[in-house]
Amino acid sequence: MGIAVEVNDLYKLYRAVRAVDGVSFTVEEGEIFGMVGPNGAGKTTTIECVEGLRRPDRGTVRVLGLDPQRDGYELRRRIGVQLQEASLPPRLKVWEALDLFSSFYPHRVDGKALLEQLGLADKRNAAFEKLSAGQKQRLFIALALINDPELVFLDELTTGLDPQARRAMWDLVRGIRERGKTVFLTTHFMEEAERLCDRVAIIDHGKIVALDTPENLIRSLGAEQRVVFTVDGQWDDTPLRGMPGVTRVEHIGERTVVYGRGEGLVGGVVGALERMGVRFRDLRTEQPTMEDVFLALTGRVLRE
Amino acid sequence: MRGFWKLLLVQAKLYLREPVATFFTVIYPPLMLLLFGAIYGNKPTPFFGGRGTMDVTVPAYIGLIIVTVGLIGLPIGAAAARESGVLRRFRATPLHPLAYILSDIASYLSMTVIGVLMLILTGAIVFHIRFEGSVASVLVGFLLGTTGFFALGYLIAGLAPTARAAQTVGMVLAFPMMFLSGATIPLEVLPAKVQVISPYIPLTYVVSLIKGLWFGDPWSQHWTEIAVLVGCLLVGGAIAARTFRWE
Ligand SMILES: Nc1ncnc2c1ncn2[C@@H]1O[C@H](COP(=O)(O)OP(=O)(O)OP(=O)(O)O)[C@@H](O)[C@H]1O
Numbered sequence: 001m002g003i004a005v006e007v008n009d010l011y012k013l014y015r016a017v018r019a020v021d022g023v024s025f026t027v028e029e030g031e032i033f034g035m036v037g038p039n040g041a042g043k044t045t046t047i048e049c050v051e052g053l054r055r056p057d058r059g060t061v062r063v064l065g066l067d068p069q070r071d072g073y074e075l076r077r078r079i080g081v082q083l084q085e086a087s088l089p090p091r092l093k094v095w096e097a098l099d100l101f102s103s104f105y106p107h108r109v110d111g112k113a114l115l116e117q118l119g120l121a122d123k124r125n126a127a128f129e130k131l132s133a134g135q136k137q138r139l140f141i142a143l144a145l146i147n148d149p150e151l152v153f154l155d156e157l158t159t160g161l162d163p164q165a166r167r168a169m170w171d172l173v174r175g176i177r178e179r180g181k182t183v184f185l186t187t188h189f190m191e192e193a194e195r196l197c198d199r200v201a202i203i204d205h206g207k208i209v210a211l212d213t214p215e216n217l218i219r220s221l222g223a224e225q226r227v228v229f230t231v232d233g234q235w236d237d238t239p240l241r242g243m244p245g246v247t248r249v250e251h252i253g254e255r256t257v258v259y260g261r262g263e264g265l266v267g268g269v270v271g272a273l274e275r276m277g278v279r280f281r282d283l284r285t286e287q288p289t290m291e292d293v294f295l296a297l298t299g300r301v302l303r304e
Numbered sequence: 305m306r307g308f309w310k311l312l313l314v315q316a317k318l319y320l321r322e323p324v325a326t327f328f329t330v331i332y333p334p335l336m337l338l339l340f341g342a343i344y345g346n347k348p349t350p351f352f353g354g355r356g357t358m359d360v361t362v363p364a365y366i367g368l369i370i371v372t373v374g375l376i377g378l379p380i381g382a383a384a385a386r387e388s389g390v391l392r393r394f395r396a397t398p399l400h401p402l403a404y405i406l407s408d409i410a411s412y413l414s415m416t417v418i419g420v421l422m423l424i425l426t427g428a429i430v431f432h433i434r435f436e437g438s439v440a441s442v443l444v445g446f447l448l449g450t451t452g453f454f455a456l457g458y459l460i461a462g463l464a465p466t467a468r469a470a471q472t473v474g475m476v477l478a479f480p481m482m483f484l485s486g487a488t489i490p491l492e493v494l495p496a497k498v499q500v501i502s503p504y505i506p507l508t509y510v511v512s513l514i515k516g517l518w519f520g521d522p523w524s525q526h527w528t529e530i531a532v533l534v535g536c537l538l539v540g541g542a543i544a545a546r547t548f549r550w551e
């Protein structure tokens with residue numbers, strides 16, 4: 001696999017603010033690479049430096065083998081860009097936007113099929129100003145795909161979308177990867193990073209604090225699984241505490257939380273409860289998620 | 305120049321979708337002509353050197369259309385495209401900045417031409433206005449006035465921090481110009497005290513150049529106009545280019 005994006009020691013300052021503070025990473029061809037972090041972490045600044053829309057103060061950027069500052073026109077033919085903040089003329093119609101943007105590229109795909117795919121087919125004749133926020137977002141994603149790009153940049157692709165549209169968008173992005181393209185996206189939804197990305201860079205205060213596959217990030221944390229259930233009345237939890245793999249047991253009112261590691265944790269807990277004759281209900285397990293990874297790395301909760 | 309024609313077409317369509325802009329460019333000047341024609345008619349009068357009121361009004365109104373598009377429509381449009389983030393989005397495509405700016409200019413030029421054609425047609429059909437010059441000369445004079453004023457329009461857009469500011473500045477400059485340049489009211493009927501302001505108004509030179517060429521003046525009689533309008537084009541264009549920004 002080749003390398004689609006290579007960033008080395010990138011810096012970008014805005015007066016006193018170190019928006020990007022020494023960032024290095026590579027994006028491999030054919031992967032979905034995600035950059036996740038809280039508001040103001042430097043995601044947009046980084047991605048726009050890579051796209052060639054902002055000039056880094058220091059560091060090198062190579063995209064598809066090109067220098068985004070020097071070979072901007074050549075590069076922009078081959079990439080698709082969805083900006084976090086952009087607009088279109090208020091009275092421009094959806095089909096006109098696609099028609100116009102496709103005229104900028106030598107190579108393009110069928111705009112009608114794109115609209116169909118993004119659920120905008122019935123909005124073909126709607127003016128941009130009359131679209132809802134989610135529809136605008138989907139139109140911008142259509143525009144990012146109109147030239148059948150090798151590499152797609154999506155800055156906050158599902159912000160403003162409802163859960164159903166968000167899931168549809170994930171499927172769409174996976175489809176892009178299946179066609180052999182590369183995706184570089186940013187998000188502040190940990191779930192999105194976990195479910196969608198092959199590799200994730202966690203960025204905070206302009207620095208990458210972790211970069212790996214979501215599974216590895218979660219595993220490296222050594223975070224515990226949780227088994228949660230409810231028992232009516234009094235019972236003795238000593239046998240549970242003694243079980244292999246269990247690290248601690250907590251009670252919150254009638255609810256019990258068993259923390260532990262290992263494959264057999266749930267089976268072990270259920271078996272022990274049955275042997276003790278304890279009647280439990282509402283049992284569920286909670287896996288550690290990227291939220292926990294972020295919390296562990298930054299000491300903060302990333303709010304959705 | 306990929307994208308130029310499509311963008312030109314889209315920009316022209318968008319202009320025509322703005323009812324106010326379309327009204328003042330295409331409908332208002334012929335309407336005014338009909339109104340004043342109904343009042344004054346087009347009888348030759350010694351006051352206008354043997355020409356009728358409509359004969360001299362039509363070439364003067366061309367200046368009215370130029371200032372409306374150049375100092376009101378254009379600065380608002382250009383500043384709004386920047387402010388709203390439309391330009392940012394274009395910048396992320398391989399569209400060449402030159403293709404963008406040329407199609408922008410061409411779209412405003414097309415609107416001006418449509419407005420002028422409507423005006424001339426109305427004058428010709430309803431009032432049988434006289435034309436004593438050469439079409440080529442008038443066309444060149446028109447283009448000189450238009451490009452000079454477009455340069456001023458881009459200058460306003462470049463210097464104005466917001467679209468609203470561009471609109472305010474454009475209107476504050478355009479409205480006095482319309483009335484003190486001879487574009488709406490012939491200079492001859494303005495009081496002498498007001499006439500002293502006219503030489504300081506760029507639109508005066510557009511009106512006198514087009515009017516002069518319309519009635520067959522040689523170019524050599526209009527060096528001042530040419531100098532002023534070329535000056536507007538060069539100075540306005542240079543400052544506009546320096547103050548241009550994508551966002
Ligand atoms: N054009 C600019 N001028 C001044 N400061 C800027 C500019 N762009 C970004 N910044 C600052 O740089 C920092 C990083 O901003 P950036 O937009 O890259 O963050 P982000 O991770 O994309 O945040 P969000 O999740 O809110 O989109 C912020 O502190 C921001 O205020």
Ligand SMILES: [Mg+2]
Binds near residue numbers: 043044045084
């Ligand atoms: Mg951002």
